[in-house]
Amino acid sequence: MRNPAYFFQSLESIYYFRMRIPTDLQPIFKRTELKKSLRTRSKTVALRRCRQYVAAAEQVFESLRLSHFKAEMACVNPTGQLVELTVLERLDSPPTIRDREKELWNKVYNAESAIVEEQQSASTAEPEPAAIPLTPPIISASQRIPLSELIRLYITEVTDQRGQDIARGIEKNLIRFMEIVTDKPIDQYSVEDKLRYRDCLQRMPKCINRKEYHGMTIDEIIEIERPADELLSVKTVNMRLIDVATLFNWAVTNTLIDSHPFKKAVLKIQKSDDAERPAVSDADIKVIIENLPRIPDEPSKFWIPLIACFTGMRQSEIAQLDGDDIVNTDGTWCIDVNDRGDKRLKNSNAKRIVPLHRVLVDSGLVPFAERRRGLKLFDDVSN
Structure with a gap:
């Protein structure tokens, strides 16, 4: 999909604002276009900032035209003839006024902080001729976006990059x-908020949406005494803490805030010696492999454990393979792990070519895959 006008992405994936200066105004700016880094790799944030720059630039262009030279302005020379003023002649207006308007544009163009500075000094400064109603600052120290808006922007990007199902789960945790x-400007959260959230998670029941909790507040729910096995596990608590930290890391990356207090919030998982599971021995693995069932209508019960054992692939990756994913590369049979069609991978790094172990070849995986060309490798598994 093409990016909108005034908007492009550099080789380093940073988004930029770029806008052509109208020809009649180029002598004032001494350039043909305006260009500025939007300081973000997020398309959502970049689009929002770009719209604000476009609005500000158009207001400046309009003000300059009204202040210095009305369209098709005419005057009468000493002989009584009408003379149309050229652009260069119109620029003979007092340099102090031009300089002030150029300075005003530079404040809009160069930094959000300058806009804040101008707004703060507006009440004491002398009136400027042809004042320009500037757009609000993109992000200012006194006007950070609220948490609810940050969540909306973040979930939009997560949905685009990771899919709706994953985004929906993350959004539920963040809400x-x-x-x-509580919902407040994102630079107002503190360590106390981190500790309160973590404490609530540690006292929260696994099934908080049960009918018995309807109409109750979070504080009322967590005050109820309940056995440890009915509470969220440490692993679940940590996953939700990581969701919050990732949200605020995203805000820092996109220059919405400078820092946040939600780092290093995860809990240590205590493991007792007797809780450690003994490793499966080679003899045990051999017994498992030799007793895998070969059921004609359920080939996955034989092949998925066998492929997992000799490739290290995730079972979800194996289950969604196509028959065409078993390929011969330079004389070596391999599995092409990809996200073509309806297949989903954990991340982009999961794409890879995995050579087939001799046991898989000897067990007949290649001819089995040949019979499944154009089909799912395992039609007895619902992905």
Whole structure:
């Protein structure tokens, strides 16, 4: 999909604003275009900032035209003849006025902080001729976006990059976080908010949506005494803490805030010696492999454990393979792990070519795959 006008991405994936200066105004700016880094790799954030720059630039262009030379302005020379003023002649207006308007544009163009500075000094400064109604600052120290807006922007990007199902789960956790710490500007959260959220998670039941909790507040729910096995596990608590930290890391990356207090929030998982599971021995693995069932209508029960054992692939990756994913590369049979069609991978790094172990070749995986060309490798598995 092409990016909109005024908007492009560099080789380093940073988004930039670029806008052509109208020909009649180029002598004032002494350039043909305006260009500025949007300081973000997020398309969502970049689009929002770009729209604000476009609005500000158009307001400046309009003001300059009204201040210095009305369109098709005419005057009468000493002989009584009408003379149309050229652009260069119109630029003979007092340099102090031009300089002030150029300075005003530079404040809009160069930094959001300059806009804040101008707004703060507007009440004491002398009136400027042809004042320009500037757009609000993109992000200012006194006007950070609220948490609810940050979540909306972040989930939009997660949906684009990771899919709706994953985004929906993350959004649910983040909304619960907002219920606990309240919705406020994102630079106003503190270590106390982190500790409160973590404490609530540690006392929260696994099934908080049960009918018995309807109508109750979070504080009322967590005050109820319940056995440890009915509470969220440490692993689940940590996953939700990581969701929040990732949200605020995203805000830092996109220059919405400078820092946040949600780092290093995860809990240590205590493991007792007797809780450690003994490793499966080679003899045990051999017994498992030799007793895998070969059921004609359920080939996955034989092949998925066998492929996992000799490739290290995730079972979800194996289950969604196509018959065409078993390929011969330079004389070596391999599995092409890809996200073509309806296949989904954990991340882009999961794409790879995995050579087939001799046991898989000897067990007949290649002829089995040949019979499944154009089809799913395992039609007895619902992906």
